[in-house]
Amino acid sequence: MQDRSKVKNDEITMLVVVSACAHLGVLEVGRWIHAYIDRNRMRTSLNLEIVLVNMYVKCGDVEISSLLFRGMKEKDVRVWSVMISGLAIHGLGKEALGLFYEMESIGINPDFVTLTAVLSACSHSGLVNEGLKLLDRMQIDYLVEPTIEHYDCIVDLLGRAGRLKEALGLIQRIPLKPNVALWGALLVACRVHKDVDMGEKVAKEMFELDPHHAGAHVFLSNVYASYKRWELVEEVRNSMKDQKVRKHPGSSLIELGGIVHEFVTGDSSHPDSQKIYLMLDEFRRIRRMKEHQSFSGQMLFDIEEEEDKEACLSQHSEKLAVAFGLIKTKPGFQLRIVKNLRICEDCHSLMKMVSEFFKHNVIVRNRSRFHHFRNGDCSCKEHW
Ligand SMILES: [Zn+2]
Ligand SMILES: [Zn+2]
Incomplete structure (x- = not known):
């Protein structure tokens, strides 16, 4: 019989390594580690199975992650959330929604994470009505209080669909204090749908919360440039320099x-x-x-x-x-x-x-x- 502490250590090592592969998106290394686990007949705990499903999702192989998911004997809410979120980020919104309803039908209650995943699936795939319906059902059917993350998905969903006024109305109506990310989701929509007036107002809201926000500065600078208001462009650029606004290198x-x-x-x-x-x-x-x-x-x-x-x-x-x-x-x-x-x-x-x-x-x-x-x-x- 193997030493139990060694088995435990092996598992922890694998959890760390597989998660690192997921983070970096290195599929070939990830596959190699998975084969190593199989070859050495290592016991795959539920936690290890979850990180493997997640690794294939994050490395871009959604088919293999689905196969692993389907093959799991025991599934908890975490792995359902990983799979729903995985389908969502690959643009498979309808499939993600289908999986969510399947999970519900077998009596597993969605949690905060599952609901964020399914709302983001609606947002990535333009499923506006489904997303709004789920938001309505959250408190009543799932007993989950919507958080900023959930509202973020809905603002994004409405914003992508060009329903900017509704998105703004939602931000003004929610019982939570909007944060810079929530305004940011609306700012992106203003940029995409070229609503300069609303974008300007939103950027100013963001400066109130974060005077160093690079995205809001760049947005304003671009808006003014499109009006050929060079003196205002200069003002924004100077303010970026003064405040040492840093942009992430790509x-x-x-x-x-x-x-x-x-x-x-x-x-x-x-x-x-x-x-x-x-x-x-x-x-x-x-x-x-x-x-x-x-x-x-x-x-x-x-x-x-x-x-x-x-x-x-x-x-x-x-x-x-x-x-x-x-x-x-x-x-x-x-x-x-x-x-x-x-x-x-x-x-x-x-x-x-x-x-x-x-x-x-x-x-x-x-x-x-x-x-x-x-x-x-x-x-x-x-x-x-
Ligand atoms: Zn694309
Ligand atoms: Zn580029």
């Missing part, structure tokens, strides 16, 4: 042959840098040829997740990562990229072109969701 990871390569925007430190930049030139040539619409004149910033346009749009980290992936692999290969910020519209359009022209499937993980690019299309259907 970075992307790509895993090839079990090795993780990291790129930051404008990076030229990689040994294959020369080839990568030649590939970027090739992208430009193909795009011109295909007359792909360039979005560089539009507002490319997103709330607290923006890339700096001045840092050169054409060298965003995910472009460098995909160029490197193309150099190193054959057509038909699946390239998986993990990005720390939101993908901008220009990179999104480039990935579609890559999936069509080079015949590679590309999966990009953002901070909040996955984009599966195939044959010139994306699974997000432009909802992101």
